[in-house]
Amino acid sequence: SAVISQKPSRDICQRGTSLTIQCQVDSQVTMMFWYRQQPGQSLTLIATANQGSEATYESGFVIDKFPISRPNLTFSTLTVSNMSPEDSSIYLCSVEGQDLANYGYTFGSGTRLTVV
């Protein structure tokens, strides 16, 4: 299965600032996904990022708050903009397995964000 490198692994940020999270995959993938895991909660999909097109955002998430880039088939970034303490969460990127035998989704190790 794909190997995902995500960074930073954690950060503490001041409110009102922005943080960009990077996700690098060791193989080319069509779709990359960004999730948020709020403290003690399950994972919620933020958006789906396809190379060469605008990201598709889920209900409750907007591009101004979570701009996403997808410049090529192995890389994506998620920016958390104008942060507030409510943005404190773990953010994870994910990719889909490329064949039936490996069907499933691989996740990065996550970025633990604390906004103070």
Next chain:
Amino acid sequence: GDSVTQMEGPVTLSEEAFLTINCTYTATGYPSLFWYVQYPGEGLQLLLKATKADDKGSNKGFEATYRKETTSFHLEKGSVQVSDSAVYFCALSGGGNDYKLSFGAGTTVTVRA
């Protein structure tokens, strides 16, 4: 839309006890079903999966069978170890939401020696 309902925790067990975590789903079409595990301080790992009805996924002593008639995918392990302490998530994809993963709320399992 697609959804997953998972047994609430936390669950606390003694070593060598039997573990069951219930998971039921609602989906259109023919979803694939997954169990993910998140060990303390780590990211999410795929534990097992099943892509069609009656398939049984298994890994590390854990098993789950895709039951279309009861729309369930319960996770079981016959004899748990302290190292199985983690949060377990049931998830599905490929139903009405197509490729997107829909997660259950997660079940925290603590195994005591």
